[in-house]
Amino acid sequence: MSGSTDVPDEGPRNERTGGDDQPREQRLGPVVRRRQQVMTSTSDQRLLDSRGPSDWVHQDPWRVLRIQSEFVEGFGALAELGPAVCVFGSARTPPGSSEYEDARRIGRGLADAGFAVITGGGPGAMEAANLGASESGGVSVGLGIELPFEQGLNAHVDVGINFRYFFVRKTMFVKYAQGFLVLPGGLGTMDELFEALTLVQTRKVTRFPIVLYGSAYWGGLADWLRDTVIAQGKASPHDEDLFRITDDVEEAIRLVTKD
Structure with missing residues (x-):
């Protein structure tokens, strides 16, 4: 056929x-x-x-x-993966920057805690998280997507899958992760973040912690959600509790992996 x-x-x-x-x-x-x-x-x-x-x-x-x-x-590729956390962040995060090193520490800490690390498989923050997981002997997973300008899976991915369709890839992120840890990122990162928030809000997924790393970056978004979206009745006051913001790597790992 x-x-x-x-x-x-x-x-x-x-x-x-x-x-x-x-x-x-x-x-x-x-x-x-x-x-x-x-x-x-x-x-x-x-x-x-x-x-x-x-x-x-x-x-x-x-x-x-x-x-x-x-x-x-x-x-088939992810069925036996075990506990895992998705780490999202910008593909434009430069190696050697503080954000890159934080993502690397997060990947290492998640692997030390017994969790596989799933990223979008690209460069920047994704590469850093995959690198950290690999350095600690953890399972480093990359779920890539077909894009005209994408550069393929980074070198630190142990299990990699390239998808043609975004909605298939998104299903894999949610199905095989116990939570999302979101570093500063662009539209793709926010797309994944708001999809996860919607799934938790509508109870399509259960026990799914969402942690935003970097208060300077995410604070304005949290303020807008509280002062505009919730204040105007477009969302429930309880929706503020769907995510946590932290600047501490260890706290981020603890929040996203706690039972």
Whole structure:
């Protein structure tokens, strides 16, 4: 079935951009695309695009099988993982910075506490947390995503899965983690944070601590939620209790791993 010419091309796994002597590269499972053959759209983009030719009628059933296969691969790879915590943070956090070293300490501390560390598998804070877990002999997991500008899984990931679809990847984050520890990050980090908050608020998940590391970074968001969202009745006063903010690495680890 997988060899049928009717199966649509699903886009890049990852991409590296270098100088003139280093070609741009995408990996699609066993397929590698370089130079002019690099594709500019992703599987999510094509799946969600309602415009274009009517051949989606024939392609979408194949996409369902691709989506199914991603769930199967993810469940199979992580089923025996054991206790784990997701660590989120910016891919732009520079190595050697205080935020990078804090993420590294967090990864190390979680591994010492007997927890696997799950990240998005990218550079920056994710790389630092994976590095810390690996240094302590813990299980370091990276769940990557197909993006036009992503650089693939970092070198400190022991178990890595590259996903085509965000919603499959998000399921794996929530299903196999006992909590989220969120470092300063951008829109992707906030997307994961607010999804977790919503799942806890609506009781779709149980016993799921959410810890934000860095009061200087997250304090403004907490103030806005309290003084605007909750104050205007858009959320319950109890929703303030869905997360904790700390500046202490040991406290962050204790809060996210406590029974």
